[in-house]
Amino acid sequence: MIDFSYTAWILLLPIFLFIVIGLLGNRFKPIVSGIVGTSGLFIIWLLSLVTAYKYFFVLEKAADGSFLKFMAFNMRWLNLTDKLHIDMGVLLDPISVMMLIVITTVSLMVHLYSIGYMHGEKGFSRFFALLSLFSFSMLGLVVATNIFQMYVFWELVGVSSYLLIGFYYTKDSAVAASKKAFIVTRFADLGFLIGILMLSYVTGTFDFITLTGPDSPALTSGQGVWFLGLSTMTWSMIFVFMGGAGKSAMFPLHIWLPDAMEGPTPVSALIHAATMVVAGVYLVARLFPIYVFSAPVALDIVMWVGAFSSIFAAIIACTQYDIKRVLAYSTISQIGLMMFGLGVSGYGGHEGLGYMASMFHLFTHAFFKALLFLGAGAIIHAVHSNYMNDMGGLHKNLPITHATFLIACLAIAGVPPLAGFFSKDEILAAGSERSLLLYWVEMIVSGLTAFYMFRLYFSIFWGKKQEYHQTPHEAPKTMTIPLMILALGALLAGLIPFSNFVTSDRLPFVSHLDMGIAIPAVLVGLTGIVVAAFFYLKETDIPDKVFKALGSFSQAAFHKFYIDELYLFITKKIIFNYISRPVAWFDRHIVDGAMNGLAYITNETSDRIKKLQSGQLQQYALVFISGALLLVLLFVYLWTS
Amino acid sequence: MFEGIPLHWFLILGTIMFFVGIYGFLTRKNLITILMSIELILNSVNINFVAFNKFLYPDHLEGMFFTVFIIAVAAAETSIAIAIIINIYRRLVDIDVDKMNKMKY
Amino acid sequence: MTTNQLMFIIFSAIIIIFSVMTVTSRRILRAATYLLFVLVATAGLYFLLQFNFLAAIQLTIYVGGIVVLIIFSILLTSHIGDRLEAPGWKKIVPAILVATFGAVITLITVLQFDFPTKAITGSERTDIREIAKSLVSTEKFGYSLPFEVISILLLAAMVGAIILAKKRED
Numbered sequence: 001m002i003d004f005s006y007t008a009w010i011l012l013l014p015i016f017l018f019i020v021i022g023l024l025g026n027r028f029k030p031i032v033s034g035i036v037g038t039s040g041l042f043i044i045w046l047l048s049l050v051t052a053y054k055y056f057f058v059l060e061k062a063a064d065g066s067f068l069k070f071m072a073f074n075m076r077w078l079n080l081t082d083k084l085h086i087d088m089g090v091l092l093d094p095i096s097v098m099m100l101i102v103i104t105t106v107s108l109m110v111h112l113y114s115i116g117y118m119h120g121e122k123g124f125s126r127f128f129a130l131l132s133l134f135s136f137s138m139l140g141l142v143v144a145t146n147i148f149q150m151y152v153f154w155e156l157v158g159v160s161s162y163l164l165i166g167f168y169y170t171k172d173s174a175v176a177a178s179k180k181a182f183i184v185t186r187f188a189d190l191g192f193l194i195g196i197l198m199l200s201y202v203t204g205t206f207d208f209i210t211l212t213g214p215d216s217p218a219l220t221s222g223q224g225v226w227f228l229g230l231s232t233m234t235w236s237m238i239f240v241f242m243g244g245a246g247k248s249a250m251f252p253l254h255i256w257l258p259d260a261m262e263g264p265t266p267v268s269a270l271i272h273a274a275t276m277v278v279a280g281v282y283l284v285a286r287l288f289p290i291y292v293f294s295a296p297v298a299l300d301i302v303m304w305v306g307a308f309s310s311i312f313a314a315i316i317a318c319t320q321y322d323i324k325r326v327l328a329y330s331t332i333s334q335i336g337l338m339m340f341g342l343g344v345s346g347y348g349g350h351e352g353l354g355y356m357a358s359m360f361h362l363f364t365h366a367f368f369k370a371l372l373f374l375g376a377g378a379i380i381h382a383v384h385s386n387y388m389n390d391m392g393g394l395h396k397n398l399p400i401t402h403a404t405f406l407i408a409c410l411a412i413a414g415v416p417p418l419a420g421f422f423s424k425d426e427i428l429a430a431g432s433e434r435s436l437l438l439y440w441v442e443m444i445v446s447g448l449t450a451f452y453m454f455r456l457y458f459s460i461f462w463g464k465k466q467e468y469h470q471t472p473h474e475a476p477k478t479m480t481i482p483l484m485i486l487a488l489g490a491l492l493a494g495l496i497p498f499s500n501f502v503t504s505d506r507l508p509f510v511s512h513l514d515m516g517i518a519i520p521a522v523l524v525g526l527t528g529i530v531v532a533a534f535f536y537l538k539e540t541d542i543p544d545k546v547f548k549a550l551g552s553f554s555q556a557a558f559h560k561f562y563i564d565e566l567y568l569f570i571t572k573k574i575i576f577n578y579i580s581r582p583v584a585w586f587d588r589h590i591v592d593g594a595m596n597g598l599a600y601i602t603n604e605t606s607d608r609i610k611k612l613q614s615g616q617l618q619q620y621a622l623v624f625i626s627g628a629l630l631l632v633l634l635f636v637y638l639w640t641s
Numbered sequence: 642m643f644e645g646i647p648l649h650w651f652l653i654l655g656t657i658m659f660f661v662g663i664y665g666f667l668t669r670k671n672l673i674t675i676l677m678s679i680e681l682i683l684n685s686v687n688i689n690f691v692a693f694n695k696f697l698y699p700d701h702l703e704g705m706f707f708t709v710f711i712i713a714v715a716a717a718e719t720s721i722a723i724a725i726i727i728n729i730y731r732r733l734v735d736i737d738v739d740k741m742n743k744m745k746y
Numbered sequence: 747m748t749t750n751q752l753m754f755i756i757f758s759a760i761i762i763i764f765s766v767m768t769v770t771s772r773r774i775l776r777a778a779t780y781l782l783f784v785l786v787a788t789a790g791l792y793f794l795l796q797f798n799f800l801a802a803i804q805l806t807i808y809v810g811g812i813v814v815l816i817i818f819s820i821l822l823t824s825h826i827g828d829r830l831e832a833p834g835w836k837k838i839v840p841a842i843l844v845a846t847f848g849a850v851i852t853l854i855t856v857l858q859f860d861f862p863t864k865a866i867t868g869s870e871r872t873d874i875r876e877i878a879k880s881l882v883s884t885e886k887f888g889y890s891l892p893f894e895v896i897s898i899l900l901l902a903a904m905v906g907a908i909i910l911a912k913k914r915e916d
Contacts, residue, residue, distance in 0.1 A: 615742025618667050622840055625663060629848045636855060645748040646794075648863055652856045654758045658765050658784075660849040665769025667841035668833040673820055674774060677781050680812065681765055684788050687804075695795045696863050702880055705800055706889050712807050713896045717903035719812045723819045724910035730823045 002059055004072035007090045010047050010100065011143065013040055014136035018129050025125025031115070033125035037132055038111040044135070045104040048097075055097045056501055066506040069093035069209060071145050083204070089145035091208055094502040095285055095359055099142035102366045103275050105489070107135050109482035110270040113374050116478035117266055117381060127167060127264070134160035138275050142282060146206035147196050150283070154192065154247070157279060158185050161271050165263040177259035184256040188246020195239030199290075202232055212289040219293055230297055237291055237298035241284060241305075248280025248335050251309040255564055257332060261324040265377030268324060273331050273373050274366035281338045281362055288355060288504060292347040303343020307438045310336030312561070314448035318455065319547075319558040322386045323376050326456050327369070330412070333445060334365050340442060341427040344434035345504060352504030353511065354434075357426030360498040364419035367489035368411040372453075374486065375405040378479055379460060382472035388459040395461040397472040400480045402461050404487040409457045411490040413450035414525040421522070422494035422513075428521055429514045443524055450528025458536035651692035658685035672726045672736040676719065683715050753794055760787040772829045774820050782813050799874050 017040040025033040055067070062068055074089030111131060118127050137156035144150035159182075166178030200206050203217040210216060226232040244250075249257035260272050271277070284291060284302055291299040310333045317329035338358045345354025378401045383391055395402045411418035414425070424446060432439040474480065499511040535546075547554045556562065658681060665678030687708045694704020730736050764783040771777040785808045792801035884890050 617738050617741065618837065622667055622844060625667075625848065626844055629844065629851060632851060632855075636851075645750050646754050648861050649857060650754060650758070651791075653853060654761060656849055656852045656856065657762055660845040660852075661762070661765040661769055663848065664841050664845040667844065668837050669769065669830075670833060671774060671824075671830055673816060673823065674769070674777055674830070677777060677816065678769055680781060680808075680816075681768060681784065684785065684808075688788060688791060691792060691795055691797055691800065695797075697861060701887055702877065703887070705797055705877070706880070706892070708800055709803060710892055710896055712803055713900060716807055716812055717900050719815055720907040721903050721910065723815055724907040726819060727822060727911050736823055 002054055004051065004054070004070075004090070004092060006047070007051055007092065007143070008073040010044055010051070010104075011090065011136065011140055013044050013047075014132045014139065017041075018132040018136060021125055021132060022129035025129055030124035033128045034111075034115040034118075037128035038108070038115060040132070041104065041108045041111050041135065044139075045108045048100040048104040051092070052097050052101050055092060056094075064507065066508075067094050067501075069506065071209070074145055077149075086148045086206065087146055088149050090143040091145040092143070094506055095282065096142050098359065098363060098502055099282060100139065102363055103135065103138050103142065106274040106366055106370045106486075107131070107138075107270055109370065109374070109486055110266045113269075113377070113479050113482040114264075114266040116476040117377055118264065119476075121264075123167065127164075130160055130163050130167070131267075131270070134164065134271060134276075138279075141279060144208070146208055147199065147211070147287075148206045150286070151189075151192065151196055154243070154279065155189065157276050158182060158189065158247070161185075161260070161276055164267040164271060165260045167264055167267065168262070171262070174262040177256075177262040181256040181260045184253055185246045188253050189243050191239045191241075191246070192243020195236045195241075195243065198232060198236035198239065202236065208286060212287065216289065219290075231295070233290070234295040234297045237287065237295035238301060240287065241280075241298060241302055244280030244283040245305060246280070247283075248277050248339070249309075249332050250280065250305050250336065250339060251312050251332075252563060254309065254313065254332050255567060258325045258328040258560070261322070261328050265324065265373060265380060268328075269370045269373030269377065272328065273369040277331060277335055278338070278362050278366070281335060281342065281358065284339070284342050285355065285359060288342065288345075289347060291342075292345075292504075299343055301343075302339055303434075303438070306336045306339025306341075306343050307441055308336070309333070310340060310445045311441050311448075312336075314445045314452065315557050316560050317452040318448060319554060321388050323379070323388050323391075323456060323460065324373070324386055326388075326452060327372055327376060330372075330449065330452065331369060333449060334361070334369065334412070337424070337427055337442065337445065338362050338365070340438065341430055344431050344438070348505040349503075349507065349509055350511075353426060353499075354430030355504035356499050356502055356511070357423060357430050359502045361420075361423035361427055363496075363498070364411070364423045364490070364493045367486055367493050368408040368419055371404060371408040371483060371486035371490055372412070374479070374483055375401050375408060378475040378483065379405075381475055381479070388456065391460045392463040393461070394472060398461075398474050400474060400483060404483040405457060405461070407487045407490050409453040411494075412453050413529060414446055414521055415529075416518070416522060417494060419490050419492070419494035421518075423498075425513065425518045425521055426511065429517050432517060443521065446521055447524040447528045450525040451532050454529045454532030455536050458532055462537050648692060648696040651688060651696075655685045655689040655692070658682075658688070670737050670739060672729070672738055673723075675738060676722050676726070680715065680719070683711055687711055750794065754791070757787045757790045757794065760784070761791075772832060774824055774828070774830060775817070775826060778813060778817050778820055781816070782809060785809050785813065799877055 017037055021033045021037055059068065070092060072090040072092050074087050076085055077088040078086040080086070111128070114127065114131065118124055121127070134157065137153050137160050140153035141150055141157055144153060162178050162182040165181050166174050168174045196206075199211075202221045203211060205211060205217060221233070227235060230238075242253075246253045257272060257277065261268050263272070291302070313329040313332035313336060317326050317333060320326045320329060338361050341354045341358030341361060343354070345352055345356075345358065347355075378398065379391065379394065380386055382394070382398055382401075385391070407418065411420040414421045416422075428439060428442055428446070431442050497510075500508040503509060547558075559565075662678045662681035662685060665681065666675055669675050669678060690704040690707045690711070692704075694702065698704070726736055729741070733740065761784050764780040764787070768777050768780040768784060771780060785804065789801045789804040789809070792798075792804055880887055880889055881893050882888070882890050
């Protein structure tokens with residue numbers, strides 16, 4: 001058995017970096033913070049790589065050939081009672097090790113990229129400090145040994161996300177977006193917390209290894225019908241999924257993610273594309289055995305929500321003009337796909353194909369979506385606009401960005417042999433075994449994905465020639481190098497035989513490409529690309545015509561199906577009017593009234609009695625002497641026992 | 642020398658003197674007359690002390706010493722009070738106690 | 747009626763009458779003079795009780811010191827011949843009520859109580875030597891501590907009086 005306890009440093013280093021940069025960052029030149037943060041993260045990245053190598057290749061496996069799932073490090077943090085204690089530690093199993101790689105790689109790239117992108121910004125050190133805080137929270141989340149540790153880091157992730165979205169805190173829209181993100185995810189986390197409490201109440205443990213092990217208390221307890229015909233366990237898992245859906249921006253809690261694009265672009269790449277938003281997927285994957293065996297209804301909900309979110313967001317993505325928003329909706333769509341993959345999956349072996357595919361897609365998606373965001377950042381950096389209407393014909397000005405962006409687009413569109421092809425194909429394969437309807441829905445989603453990505457690509461790099469105030473120029477090396485590295489990842493990540501490493505029961509199996517699914521999927525993707533090329537390669541009026549032909553549907557899609565308006569309606573019109581107003585009235589008139597009344601009475605009384613204090617010595621003396629005499633009378637004559 | 646005088650006579654005298662002093666304290670306006678009322682009160686107490694000493698504990702001198710000390714304290718008090726009164730008079734050109742309510746509230 | 751009783755009645759009559767006049771006289775200098783009479787009569791009572799030393803103190807400090815001080819301050823703050831304005835009924839009525847009420851209560855209480863009077867041996871004059879010994883003794887019935895305390899008090903009062911009465915610079 002190899003000693004893995006050094007993995008605690010993967011957690012401790014980023015928080016150390018956060019403290020150092022946060023406290024001392026302003027003492028030095030801003031670039032020092034960048035270098036310290038990036039090199040610190042480089043060390044963490046190396047540690048993660050070593051851990052992954054040792055875990056997958058050196059560490060001996062269990063008797064049945066599966067990967068071990070064990071605590072590399074554990075510490076009792078809050079010792080409430082003998083039974084109830086909250087631990088902090090590092091749990092190693094295939095998905096947490098995979099997430100370590102994903103997070104540290106993307107985070108390292110983003111750190112490097114940010115040195116160039118954020119150059120000269122006010123708050124450069126603060127930015128790096130917050131990136132470190134985020135890395136800490138996210139790493140803590142994925143290696144959590146128990147569900148409560150996960151919750152703690154989950155909230156920390158929410159906080160750092162809030163701080164980073166609101167990085168430009170002088171901008172009203174950024175402040176509003178950060179508040180929105182925080183409140184929406186917080187609301188969802190309420191569900192998560194309820195879920196945790198129910199789950200731990202029923203099973204009597206927080207521990208992941210116990211919960212997901214073969215003799216988990218979750219399998220036997222809480223199975224009785226509790227509410228609306230569903231068992232306690234099912235409800236608790238639904239609540240837990242609510243938290244996951246909030247963080248992962250699943251319909252209908254997705255509204256914060258597009259607004260979160262107000263943050264700096266590297267942040268969007270790191271948090272809102274590659275790492276934090278997949279926390280929900282990770283959460284479901286972490287508790288997957290419970291979902292499969294104890295709460296299949298909850299798993300169905302995961303499937304439906306995932307499928308609906310993916311098609312819903314894909315349609316919206318086709319109509320948006322802000323390139324970061326297109327990417328945001330694309331992210332929602334892709335995460336929906338991952339959720340769908342988990343939802344259709346069974347447990348063990350080939351049954352667990354969906355699980356494996358989902359994790360695989362999470363892995364590949366992190367690369368190409370981070371790449372897309374960073375590319376978008378480079379483009380915005382060059383053009384100083386977020387809107388694709390302001391762009392066009394950039395392929396000559398930005399050759400490296402162009403090439404890497406194209407790779408990412410091809411990868412997400414599922415063109416073989418790039419990363420997205422393999423993972424998406426596996427998800428579709430898993431879906432086809434479960435539900436034919438949803439299989440075709442996802443097929444359409446992959447077509448739409450190809451379409452909107454290439455719509456983006458063509459409008460930015462080809463299309464009409466645009467007049468620019470100053471000729472856009474390629475970004476500096478610190479920005480292009482991460483782009484190239486991530487492009488390499490997007491090219492090659494799909495070739496990893498993922499089913500050898502990450503599976504639902506940790507037993508490797510061999511997965512094959514199912515040509516019956518791969519070929520139609522590729523064809524659909526290519527169709528999307530061709531249609532996009534047809535629409536946007538040259539400047540034409542076809543898109544407008546199509547847009548008009550679809551009438552109210554496209555209008556609705558353009559307005560994001562009025563979900564934001566619906567929320568506003570519910571909150572402003574219904575909650576404010578019928579709940580908040582009466583509560584506020586009660587607070588102002590009854591609660592405050594009681595307080596004011598007390599103050600008023602005190603004031604009045606004192607006004608009355610302060611005249612007693614006349615400053616007239618003889619009056620005081622009179623009162624004093626009469627009082628003394630009365631006391632004498634009382635104690636000497638009246639109160640004689 | 643005092644045979645035939647009951648203790649109660651002294652006490653009655655002290656009581657009357659005391660409450661005459663109280664009356665003066667409550668009605669007089671001039672600060673100096675109030676001071677004089679206080680002297681009356683102190684004096685009545687002195688008479689009581691001395692009488693008690695002589696009639697109840699003729700072997701000791703506590704009552705007498707108390708009186709001595711009270712006289713000393715009265716002297717100190719009077720000197721301070723008169724210093725204060727003179728100060729007030731300098732400021733207000735009046736020593737009417739009714740007008741001395743600047744420090745209320 | 748013995749001579750003693752007669753003396754006592756004379757003294758107490760003086761005391762009571764002049765006390766009342768002290769607190770009611772509308773000429774302030776006269777009030778001070780009446781106070782003087784009261785204090786002298788009190789000294790007479792002390793003599794009657796054979797506290798010769800105390801009577802001497804009463805005469806020197808009260809009569810010779812305090813009353814003179816009071817008269818001085820009267821001369822400083824009032825015009826001779828000014829009549830004090832009579833207090834209003836609003837003050838007199840409650841004051842009389844309180845004083846009478848208090849006097850009645852006290853008198854009732856005092857008269858009801860039977861004091862265990864010791865047999866009085868008569869011409870027992872307090873020796874001044876004895877007083878001096880007690881005043882500086884630290885044993886039982888010694889008064890050296892209060893004596894010291896009162897010395898400090900007097901010193902402090904003296905300093906305080908000087909500071910207070912001193913003309914301010916401003």
